[in-house]
Amino acid sequence: MNAITTHHQFLRSGGDATLPRLLKPSPLCRPSFAVRMSLREDAPSLAVVGVTGAVGQEFLSVLSDRSFPYRSIKMLASKRSAGKRITFEGNEYVVEELMPESFNGVDIALFSAGGSISKQFGPIAVDSGSIVVDNSSAFRMDEKVPLVIPEVNPEAMAHIKLGSGKGALIANPNCSTIICLMAATPLHRRAKVLRMVVSTYQAASGAGAAAMEELEQQTREVLEGKQPTCNIFKQQYAFNLFSHNAPVLSNGYNEEEMKLVKETRKIWNDMNVKVTATCIRVPVMRAHAESVNLQFEMPIDEDTARDILKNAPGVVVIDDRAANHFPTPLEVSNKDDVAVGRIRSDVSQDGNYGLDIFVCGDQIRKGAALNAVQIAEMLL
Numbered sequence: 001m002n003a004i005t006t007h008h009q010f011l012r013s014g015g016d017a018t019l020p021r022l023l024k025p026s027p028l029c030r031p032s033f034a035v036r037m038s039l040r041e042d043a044p045s046l047a048v049v050g051v052t053g054a055v056g057q058e059f060l061s062v063l064s065d066r067s068f069p070y071r072s073i074k075m076l077a078s079k080r081s082a083g084k085r086i087t088f089e090g091n092e093y094v095v096e097e098l099m100p101e102s103f104n105g106v107d108i109a110l111f112s113a114g115g116s117i118s119k120q121f122g123p124i125a126v127d128s129g130s131i132v133v134d135n136s137s138a139f140r141m142d143e144k145v146p147l148v149i150p151e152v153n154p155e156a157m158a159h160i161k162l163g164s165g166k167g168a169l170i171a172n173p174n175c176s177t178i179i180c181l182m183a184a185t186p187l188h189r190r191a192k193v194l195r196m197v198v199s200t201y202q203a204a205s206g207a208g209a210a211a212m213e214e215l216e217q218q219t220r221e222v223l224e225g226k227q228p229t230c231n232i233f234k235q236q237y238a239f240n241l242f243s244h245n246a247p248v249l250s251n252g253y254n255e256e257e258m259k260l261v262k263e264t265r266k267i268w269n270d271m272n273v274k275v276t277a278t279c280i281r282v283p284v285m286r287a288h289a290e291s292v293n294l295q296f297e298m299p300i301d302e303d304t305a306r307d308i309l310k311n312a313p314g315v316v317v318i319d320d321r322a323a324n325h326f327p328t329p330l331e332v333s334n335k336d337d338v339a340v341g342r343i344r345s346d347v348s349q350d351g352n353y354g355l356d357i358f359v360c361g362d363q364i365r366k367g368a369a370l371n372a373v374q375i376a377e378m379l380l
C-alpha cells in the first residue's frame with residue numbers, strides 16, 4: 001500500500017465532515033498532551049487567514065505538530081465558509097468571515113488566501129498591530145518586506161519584534177524557490193553559485209485544494225473512459241503534464257519561473273546571480289520535484305557537496321546509486337525535510353565547477369505552511 005492510498009483511506013474515514021475531503025486533518029494533527037500545553041495565557045494570539053484551504057489546513061497541522069504556543073486562534077476564510085466548524089487540538093472553532101476588524105487583538109496573522117486578499121487585508125492587519133506572515137506573492141518583491149527562509153536568511157527579519165506594538169509584514173517565498181534554495185544555499189555558501197538552471201515538476205497541491213480534487217476526479221474519469229472535467233486547468237492533467245499554468249510574460253517566461261529568478265536574488269542578496277527556470281505541472285498529488293544545475297565560482301567536488309548537504313538543516317540526502325534510489329514526491333509528502341539526491345559533478349563543466357542535483361519537497365509544508373510557522377517561531 002503506498003502513502004497516497006493510506007492517506008486517502010484516513011481522509012475518507014474521519015475528521016471534520018465540514019471540510020473538503022482532501023484536506024481533513026492528518027493523523028499527525030491529533031491532540032496530545034504536549035500539544036494541549038501550547039494553549040497558554042502568556043502566548044501570542046493567532047489568526048489563520050484562508051484556514052479552509054490547502055495551506056490553511058496545513059498551518060493547523062504544523063502549529064500542532066510543533067506545539068506552537070498560542071493564547072487564542074481565529075479561523076478566518078471567505079463568507080462561503082463562515083459558520084463551518086473546525087476542531088483544532090481538541091477544541092471546536094467556528095470559521096469567521098474575514099473582515100477588517102478581524103485583526104483586533106491579533107499578534108501574529110498567518111495569511112494564505114491569495115494575493116488579492118493579502119493586498120487588501122495585509123496592511124489592515126499591520127495597522128492593527130499584527131505581524132503578518134504572508135504566503136502569497138503580493139509583497140515578496142517589496143523592498144521593505146523581508147522575504148525569509150529561516151535556514152537561509154533569518155537575519156532579514158531581525159528588526160521585527162513581537163510585542164513592540166508595531167505591526168509588520170514578512171513574506172514567505174514561492175514554494176519552488178524555498179525547495180530549491182534549501183538545497184542550493186549550503187553549496188552556495190561554500191563555493192558561490194554564479195548560475196543556476198532549474199527545471200520543476202510541480203504537484204497539483206501547489207494550485208490549491210480544488211486542483212487536488214480535480215486531479216483525483218480526472219484520473220477516475222480517464223480510467224473509466226470518460227471525458228475529464230477541466231475546471232481548474234484548461235487541459236487534461238491526469239496522465240499528462242504541461243507548462244505551469246501561471247501567466248506567460250512578454251519575455252516568454254511564466255510568472256512562476258520569474259519568481260525563482262527574482263526571489264533567489266533577493267533571498268541571497270545577490271543581484272548578479274544568474275538564474276533560469278522552466279516550470280512544469282506534473283500529475284502528482286502533493287510535493288514538488290526540481291532538477292537543479294549549478295555553476296560555481298570556486299570548485300566543489302561531489303563528495304564535498306554530499307557532505308555539506310548531509311549536514312544542512314532541513315535537508316536529507318537520499319542518494320543511493322547502487323539501488324537507484326533517489327528522492328521522490330511520495331517519499332517527501334507530509335515531511336518537513338527537503339530531500340536531495342542525484343548529486344553529481346556536471347560533466348559539461350571542467351574542474352568541478354558544476355553540479356547537478358535533484359530535489360524534492362512537500363510544498364504545502366516546507367514550501368508554505370512550515371516555512372511560515374518557522375518564521376513565526378523566530379518571533380517568539
Ligand SMILES: NC(=O)c1ccc[n+]([C@@H]2O[C@H](COP(=O)([O-])OP(=O)(O)OC[C@H]3O[C@@H](n4cnc5c(N)ncnc54)[C@H](OP(=O)(O)O)[C@@H]3O)[C@@H](O)[C@H]2O)c1
Pocket residue numbers: 049050051052053054055056076077078079080081082098111112113114115117135136137174175205206207208209210363364367368
Ligand atoms: N498550495 C501551495 O502549495 C502554496 C504554496 C505557497 C503559497 N501558496 C499560496 O497560498 C495561498 C492559498 O493557497 P491554497 O493552495 O491554500 O489555496 P486554496 O486551497 O484554494 O485555499 C484558498 C483559501 O483562501 C480563502 N479565501 C478565498 N477567498 C477569500 C476571501 N474573499 N476572503 C477570505 N478568504 C478567502 C478560501 O476560503 P473559502 O474556503 O471560504 O473559499 C481558502 O481558505 C495562495 O496565495 C497561494 O499562492 C500556496
